[in-house]
Amino acid sequence: MGRSPCCSKEGLNRGAWTAAEDKILTEYIKVHGEGSWRNLPKRAGLKRCGKSCRLRWLNYLRPDIKRGNITQDEEELIIRLHKLLGNRWSLIAGRLPGRTDNEIKNYWNTNLGKRVRAKSAQASIVEHMGKKPANDISVSVPPTIRTKASRCTKVIVVPPQQGSSMSPQPLLQDGYITSDKEHAAPESIEVGAILNPKDGSISSSLMDFDMKDLGLSDLLDFNFPNFCNIPASNDKNDLTDNSISSTSHHQLMFDDETLEEWTGNGCIQPDDSSETQTLAAFLQSEEDWFGE
DNA sequence: AACGGGCGCAACCGCCCAGCC
DNA sequence: TGGCTGGGCGGTTGCGCCCGT
Numbered sequence: 059m060g061r062s063p064c065c066s067k068e069g070l071n072r073g074a075w076t077a078a079e080d081k082i083l084t085e086y087i088k089v090h091g092e093g094s095w096r097n098l099p100k101r102a103g104l105k106r107c108g109k110s111c112r113l114r115w116l117n118y119l120r121p122d123i124k125r126g127n128i129t130q131d132e133e134e135l136i137i138r139l140h141k142l143l144g145n146r147w148s149l150i151a152g153r154l155p156g157r158t159d160n161e162i163k164n165y166w167n168t169n170l171g172k173r174v175r176a177k178s179a180q181a182s183i184v185e186h187m188g189k190k191p192a193n194d195i196s197v198s199v200p201p202t203i204r205t206k207a208s209r210c211t212k213v214i215v216v217p218p219q220q221g222s223s224m225s226p227q228p229l230l231q232d233g234y235i236t237s238d239k240e241h242a243a244p245e246s247i248e249v250g251a252i253l254n255p256k257d258g259s260i261s262s263s264l265m266d267f268d269m270k271d272l273g274l275s276d277l278l279d280f281n282f283p284n285f286c287n288i289p290a291s292n293d294k295n296d297l298t299d300n301s302i303s304s305t306s307h308h309q310l311m312f313d314d315e316t317l318e319e320w321t322g323n324g325c326i327q328p329d330d331s332s333e334t335q336t337l338a339a340f341l342q343s344e345e346d347w348f349g350e
Numbered sequence: 351a352a353c354g355g356g357c358g359c360a361a362c363c364g365c366c367c368a369g370c371c
Numbered sequence: 372t373g374g375c376t377g378g379g380c381g382g383t384t385g386c387g388c389c390c391g392t
Contacts (some may be wrong), residue, residue, distance in 0.1 A: 074360070074386080096377065112378075113361065148380060163381075164359055362384070
């Protein structure tokens, strides 16, 4: 049996919102704030379902909504995050200030999805013929990470070893997905090297972070290749400047190798029972490590 | 100018989960 | 502990606009 409807639909307006309804809703929320959606229509004098009011506010009326064309940077970020997260539109939207999950979902369904599928089909044909196009986002798509379950309490960035030719590798570490449990220390993060946001220099001192204060969004913001002095081969614009800029698009994303490493080396287990819940939590954080 | 198909986007639907009692 | 409620989420629908014929 179905559950009871969120509200009686009798006598309620449906369909497109009028300017007058928008005004009433906006004014009401300005005064009383968000929440109590079920009672809001009655109190505000709207003939709308509470859920409808909530949706209208979140997707359209909120003052911080950014409307207009999705930029190239945003598009690239959406593609990469979708690669990582799948259809977790709210999480993806959380990384795009001013964008709503609905907008991103629509944009994906009408633009990116088609394009990626088309490229995918093209790539599979080319691959079938023994060639593989370079720098194609649709090629070697790693398994989607489902953002549930597993904890991720630590991130360790191993500092470059003196005299070592090895590139330093960022490691996600926690009780479930670490490959080096000996270093595990709950609720903390050890960073063996600290990046100076101003000059890009790296210090080797150890530092603990409280993971409550550090989100994966920060990790997403953290340019590992830059940090690790890994040359960015894919993006000609990338890493010509060591500074960490809040407006620079490359700081918003991992490079493909990092993504694949995370998804391919067991650090992050796609479709595992112990999924990356923390990843989801991380992505919701808007705190910025570098205090942008 | 009229018509029809395609597209984009706002809105709706139904399920799920967390919190509260 | 279980039921109820509020709120969030992803999928789907439907309407209006645009463009080609």
